[in-house]
Amino acid sequence: MSMEIIIMSDRQVNSIAEWQAAIDREGYPLHLAPDMQFEYLSGFLPSHLRGELTGFECFHENAANIIRDNPDIKFGHEWKYCLAFVWLGSKWAELLAAWMAGTAYVHATDGIIFDGEQEKFVTPDEARQIVHELEHPTTAQEAAMDRVRREFGFDPWPEVGSENSK
Numbered sequence: 001m002s003m004e005i006i007i008m009s010d011r012q013v014n015s016i017a018e019w020q021a022a023i024d025r026e027g028y029p030l031h032l033a034p035d036m037q038f039e040y041l042s043g044f045l046p047s048h049l050r051g052e053l054t055g056f057e058c059f060h061e062n063a064a065n066i067i068r069d070n071p072d073i074k075f076g077h078e079w080k081y082c083l084a085f086v087w088l089g090s091k092w093a094e095l096l097a098a099w100m101a102g103t104a105y106v107h108a109t110d111g112i113i114f115d116g117e118q119e120k121f122v123t124p125d126e127a128r129q130i131v132h133e134l135e136h137p138t139t140a141q142e143a144a145m146d147r148v149r150r151e152f153g154f155d156p157w158p159e160v161g162s163e164n165s166k
Helices: 016-026 063-069 092-109 124-135 139-152
Strands: 002-009 030-032 042-049 052-061 081-088 112-115 120-122
Touching: 002 063, 002 092, 016 030, 016 092, 030 092, 042 092, 052 063, 052 092, 063 081, 081 092, 092 112, 092 124, 112 124, 120 124
Parallel strands: none
Antiparallel strands: 002 081, 002 112, 030 042, 042 052, 052 081, 112 120
8 A cells, every 4th residue: 555745845956966855854864866967757757765775656747636635634725736656555664655755855945744544733842753753763653663563473563663664
């Protein structure tokens, strides 16, 4: 199952390098592929999280169309830009990379995140907290993942608890 967040903003970054600088300012161990061109993003955006190859899909969407096609969602105002992030729900590194990149992007552009899974808006500061919680799961969250592993023989996020997730 794929998961998605979208960022609505009134301005964009000018390049992957500018976006990377925003990620660096947040202190995230994420590095976007430097050879990608921001204005042409439309598909998988490779990145490295703590030196491990990962990534997520990233698309420019028409903000006016998104707002028009979702009349039940109150977007606040007519945003100019929309950037969508999509990843596989079973891939912990993709989830973390997308949230790190999205959090840095929303801070750099003074935008807002719409979390499609939770069907709610997330402020830039709340996004920082989400990244923190993803990187530092509580004892209860770790216990729940262990229970899923034992009961179903399935590891929902194999990278959690590994040396690479710290």
